[in-house]
Amino acid sequence: MDITDKKIAALLAEDARRSLADIGEAVGLSASAVNERIRRLAASGVIKRFTVDADHALLGLAVTAFVLVGLDYDAGEEAFKAFAADHPSVAECHHVTGGWSYLLKVRVRDLAGLETFLAELKARRFLSRSETMIVLSTAVERGFTLAEV
Template sequence: MTNTGRLTSRPVQLDDVSKAIIEQLQTDGRRSYADIGKAVGLSEAAVRQRVQRLQEAGVMQIVAVTDPMQLGFTRQAMIGIRAEGDTRLLAEQLSAIPEIDYVVLTAGSFDLLAEVVCENDEELIDLLNARIRSLDGVQQTETFVYLRLQKQHYNWGTVRNR
């Protein structure tokens, strides 16, 4: 997938060295190119070039990942949405709402799933009633409130034998 969430026409094939570089950065995104080079058997310059190519190809991004709970956002939920009409248009509208951090078109019981991060239950209620359910095409919503986030990883495509 590209960083826009659209599937690419052809997946990028990574060699073992590129996978090892990505794994190093997944462990610590602030790790120096020199340290990564020592771990994977390349020079600092070669690591820098590979990282740049991987970023330009949309294979990876280097970002800070925050814990919403630590920042005062105490309510997270997944909202299943049943819709009518063009779900792509509805997905674009949902994507424009700042509290929604994840939107996916699905097949099955729901047409779309949207993950939300809110400060509290009152904000979630307002978001549902005033901003999601009021959108054209939304027929029904079902909210799955997170009680505890058990697992969340960002190591797709590089983990070997785990």
């Protein structure tokens, strides 16, 4: 992957609907050369998917929270990871260092939805302990960064 591939990935991250000609103009390639590079980036797994950056509040998911999870390992780590992968409220799940096992980014309709989600974690006995932080506002959120481009 060279600098041109990185620039193409960064341009697509800003706007996945950007035209091949527009990308080509930005990186100095023809549209067909850009298309071939995008195909190779997708085939190699560098580009995992093309997606939409939606306004979650307008979609009815007004509350974002981060949940630090101290996993109860008797419940099974694989079962927890499967739960997180399948649950529609979980936007992200990260295995972390320090005193916690996992960090979840959760999006729900309202505080009652967050309470329901936490109750579900407890009912499945995944938690030995947890700490929840509710997002008041978001100053910066990027789906993709590439500092050296």
